[in-house]
Amino acid sequence: MIDKSITSAEEAVADILDGASVMIGGFGTAGMPDQLIDALIAHGAGDLTIINNNAGNGEAGVAALIEAGRVKKIICSFPRQSDSHHFDAAYRAGQIELELVPQGNLAARIQAAGAGLGAIFTPTGYGTQLAEGKETRQIDGVHHVLEYPIKADFALIKAYKGDRWGNLIYRKTARNFGPIMAMAATTTIAQVSEIVELGAIDPEIVVTPGIFVQRVVEIASPTNHALAA
Template sequence: MSSAAAAVADIRDGASVMIGGFGTAGMPDELIDALIARGVGNLTIINNNAGNGETGVAALIKAGRVRKIICSFPRQSDSHHFDARYRAGEIELELVPQGNLAARIQAAGAGLGAIFTPTGYGTLLAEGKETREIDGKQYVLEHPIQADFALIKAHRGDRWGNLTYRKTARNFGPIMAMAAKCTIAQVAQIVPLGGIDPEIVVTPGIFVQRVVEIAPANATASA
């Protein structure tokens, strides 16, 4: 894609959007900024947490574009925009333990109907959900989490969408790419076809529909 704005141009009001990142590591900030500039709202966001400080998911929440967030860690010391919106009843929260969040996203990517997990059994998070005893242990039925779009950040990519990641920036990107109808990846560098050794490809291009090159402001910055 020619730009971040072009990459997100068809994201509409009411869309569900997975956003990669663990805190700020691997957060596709430029794609999020482009989404904010686009002006769409009523979004359902799936992310590890509910934003940090003033950028990324926090900026999206501050702009009032998020109707619901599905995440594991809604509160940090700098999650003031989520706190304010939640206390005002302006944003819905679905709290999902981190292991369950990853497993449910993976289930969507694998085409599974549902999974049984012991996490959450006997707690408020299991209320109203099917439970089952399997080999003497209690489990909760959880449904896959899929999305219309996934916005992720990778280190290198080619025009077919094959991706590699840099260290901890990898986090949720690979599984979110598999669980969305349309995956948009911002990369620090687009290389020619064959420029990435197939043995080190983490996300195959079959799971990626759009790639946009956004070079780091600092050449040594993490991607």
């Protein structure tokens, strides 16, 4: 019997080792897997490469990972905002490496990894510092930059509901990067509000099929760090 359900967030992240690459879903705090991140901090893995849309908000989530000194490198599209002070401090101190990727390119490169593509050409970034040292090509009269897929050892994502096979549905904008990250990681760990019986999710509305998910952990009443702050 296939059963990917895990009893706790701590157990779900227990094999994330030092030096791992970890995708973390979320657009700001929307869809951020708070409890999985908290469990990862408690677990103690460090020297991590984090792939996320931004570099953390306030004191929670990715920001807390950075504050704890666990992040070696971050790949993101939006590293600075009014409450990204932990990233700012670590970057200015030379304690963290940044790979800045335009948001569309970030999504496209993650999608490319999930699709098994070798590389993609995109016009975004051509003629800027982000294209320095990269192959360029003119396609249909438009200059493009060669970009390589972004994949990861693990993806930590948040969904609305899941079943024991790992089929997932999302709630509104909390969907954001979750589906493509699930496809681009070797091991996808999903935090859900409820694990329902097999067959309770209409196959027509499944967003992330279970084939892309290795572990599902139910957090029935997750703490919303953004509201608790």
